[in-house]
Amino acid sequence: xxxxxxxxxxxxxxxxxxxxLPKMAMVIVSGVLKTKENAQVQVSxxxxxxxxxxxxxLTLLWGMCVIFGRKDFFAKPASSNGYxxxxxxxxxxxxxxxKTCYTAGIMxxxxxxxxxxxLTYFVDSLFGTRLVILIALIVSTALxxxxxxxxxxxxxxxxxxxxxxxxxxxxxxxxxxxxxxAKGKLIDESGQPNIPVLKGLxxxxxxxxxxxxxxxxxENLIHEIQSGKVQVEKxxxxxxxxxxxxxxxxxxxxxxxxxxxxTKWINExxxxxxxxxxxxxxxxxxxxxxxxxxxxxxxxxxxxxxHVMAKFLKHAQSQELEAQNLVTDDGRPNVEHIRSLFKKYDxxxxxxxxxxxxxxxxxxxxxxxSQQNYQEMVKKLIKDFDIDGDNIIDEQEFIHGVTKWLNKAxxxxxxxxxxRSIEEFDKIMWGEVDDLVYExxxxxxxxxxxxxxxxxxxxxxxxxxxxxxLTFLSGPLMxxxxxxxxxxxxxxxxISFVIVPVAMNARSAILAIFPASQKSSRTSSLTFSEIxxxxxxxxxxxxxxxxxxxxxxxxxxxxxAEVLTILVVCAxxxxxxxxxxxxxxxxxxxxxxxxxxxxxxxxILHYLLSWG
Numbered sequence: 001x002x003x004x005x006x007x008x009x010x011x012x013x014x015x016x017x018x019x020x021l022p023k024m025a026m027v028i029v030s031g032v033l034k035t036k037e038n039a040q041v042q043v044s045x046x047x048x049x050x051x052x053x054x055x056x057x058l059t060l061l062w063g064m065c066v067i068f069g070r071k072d073f074f075a076k077p078a079s080s081n082g083y084x085x086x087x088x089x090x091x092x093x094x095x096x097x098x099k100t101c102y103t104a105g106i107m108x109x110x111x112x113x114x115x116x117x118x119l120t121y122f123v124d125s126l127f128g129t130r131l132v133i134l135i136a137l138i139v140s141t142a143l144x145x146x147x148x149x150x151x152x153x154x155x156x157x158x159x160x161x162x163x164x165x166x167x168x169x170x171x172x173x174x175x176x177x178x179x180x181x182a183k184g185k186l187i188d189e190s191g192q193p194n195i196p197v198l199k200g201l202x203x204x205x206x207x208x209x210x211x212x213x214x215x216x217x218x219e220n221l222i223h224e225i226q227s228g229k230v231q232v233e234k235x236x237x238x239x240x241x242x243x244x245x246x247x248x249x250x251x252x253x254x255x256x257x258x259x260x261x262x263t264k265w266i267n268e269x270x271x272x273x274x275x276x277x278x279x280x281x282x283x284x285x286x287x288x289x290x291x292x293x294x295x296x297x298x299x300x301x302x303x304x305x306x307h308v309m310a311k312f313l314k315h316a317q318s319q320e321l322e323a324q325n326l327v328t329d330d331g332r333p334n335v336e337h338i339r340s341l342f343k344k345y346d347x348x349x350x351x352x353x354x355x356x357x358x359x360x361x362x363x364x365x366x367x368x369x370s371q372q373n374y375q376e377m378v379k380k381l382i383k384d385f386d387i388d389g390d391n392i393i394d395e396q397e398f399i400h401g402v403t404k405w406l407n408k409a410x411x412x413x414x415x416x417x418x419x420r421s422i423e424e425f426d427k428i429m430w431g432e433v434d435d436l437v438y439e440x441x442x443x444x445x446x447x448x449x450x451x452x453x454x455x456x457x458x459x460x461x462x463x464x465x466x467x468x469x470l471t472f473l474s475g476p477l478m479x480x481x482x483x484x485x486x487x488x489x490x491x492x493x494x495i496s497f498v499i500v501p502v503a504m505n506a507r508s509a510i511l512a513i514f515p516a517s518q519k520s521s522r523t524s525s526l527t528f529s530e531i532x533x534x535x536x537x538x539x540x541x542x543x544x545x546x547x548x549x550x551x552x553x554x555x556x557x558x559x560x561a562e563v564l565t566i567l568v569v570c571a572x573x574x575x576x577x578x579x580x581x582x583x584x585x586x587x588x589x590x591x592x593x594x595x596x597x598x599x600x601x602x603x604i605l606h607y608l609l610s611w612g
Contacts, residue, residue, distance in 0.1 A: 052498060
């Protein structure tokens with residue numbers, strides 16, 4: 001949704017709210033829908049979830065990102081003697097930019113209401129407690145609205161959230177351009193970058209033949225990319241290409257640097273196209289097109305008989321034997337024309353298809369341009385068709401096999417138009433998706449608009465459905481976890497503070513660790529900015545919701561221990577992140593220590609000192 005709508009009011013407000021809504025839902029549902037007595041208990045559970053999520057992100061996830069993204073601050077000494085664990089803890093780590101420090105500073109400002117609400121510990125009267133809560137609520141709400149307005153009028157935080165999409169757009173645009181101009185495929189038959197083709201591309205871009213791509217030639221290259229189907233920003237593209245390709249920082253791209261840069265981007269595009277889950281559909285499709293040869297090879301490697309036959313039937317109906325020749329008007333396989341198809345490939349007229357004839361049959365099917373694994377496909381075809389086990393398919397076995405698969409295609413697709421069953425069966429087996437508006441026959445711009453409208457509508461529907469699921473399941477989930485904790489004799493706070501946050505944040509943790517592991521300052525900065533930004537919204541939005549429910553519902557303030565735990569962890573990591581542009585490896589030990597420390601701290605405050 002964010003990738004479709006982009007920066008603006010949505011990115012500054014609704015997107016931020018949706019990121020913390022799963023954690024807030026438990027507080028909202030229990031606070032609004034329950035009686036005052038039940039709400040007091042169940043709101044505590046919701047507070048534990050969002051406290052645990054904040055602590056998890058700033059301790060375990062923070063530390064893992066430092067470990068996976070670490071690199072040397074200085075060049076290693078010529079002799080590795082003495083370069084032990086202590087040196088690694090000091091001389092390796094993460095380098096982040098100033099804007100990440102600013103985001104950490106905003107995280108520190110979001111703690112102001114947490115400090116104010118601690119005054120309830122020193123107030124004895126109910127009126128005084130409610131007054132402190134009201135003041136904290138006003139301050140928290142004001143900070144939240146100010147944060148939203150700040151992002152609307154100065155959307156650099158939103159732009160950083162979209163940075164990955166922009167980078168992938170450049171990646172797709174660049175590789176799509178070089179693929180169009182390449183005299184061959186960027187990826188060879190083994191799935192590796194095609195070095196001779198990349199060398200040819202370098203010489204084509206190097207117009208003055210001085211064995212390097214100058215700044216002017218790079219600008220021309222970007223202008224050609226902009227004329228393609230993927231739009232990129234010129235200044236951003238210049239900066240990123242030089243960062244990735246100009247390894248010796250001399251402002252020029254030499255042949256070896258060009259080859260290494262293209263190889264890196266091809267490998268990255270392959271990885272992103274296969275695994276990325278957070279990017280937009282359009283960018284992901286562009287990346288998949290760039291690595292099309294690699295994808296085709298992988299598809300053929302895993303092809304089963306269902307896939308082989310789906311392609312074979314589609315191929316057969318698209319040749320001189322038309323669709324109606326394979327399927328009769330009443331929807332049954334046409335045996336006579338299946339027999340004529342057999343005779344077409346029985347080139348020696350011995351009434352059977354040998355291994356070489358079957359391989360010729362398979363090679364004529366359009367699986368893609370790669371010619372590998374045809375022998376494996378023949379083996380699968382024989383295994384399915386050969387009834388008597390003689391490794392030869394005779395006429396009756398061929399008719400029986402094709403008839404069987406035609407019936408499967410008709411049954412699987414259940415098309416009203418029987419003659420479309422083969423085409424639909426192929427789509428089901430191989431996951432090929434037609435253009436959403438191919439029937440309309442409009443121009444390309446209309447097609448893009450309709451696809452965008454469909455993507456936006458789908459996102460809105462998913463959001464509404466997600467909110468509905470959260471609303472209806474939050475209450476039963478809290479009841480089940482409460483009963484579970486009672487049954488095993490573990491305090492419910494441990495479940496809400498540890499187990500549930502880990503489960504809820506596992507996916508986002510995996511997504512954060514991958515860019516951090518790219519070991520570049522840019523991706524590390526964006527990763528930690530997202531962590532701090534999530535904590536800011538969690539702090540202000542979640543805390544404002546909690547205070548509003550407590551004040552309106554008239555609940556007793558019993559959450560000082562949770563709030564102080566968040567305050568301490570955020571303050572320690574926040575001051576570290578705001579004051580330093582490097583995170584040495586030893587800082588991950590501090591972050592990991594803070595996680596069990598926060599548990600012990602809460603236990604002491606809540607159970608031994610009876611804070612509440």
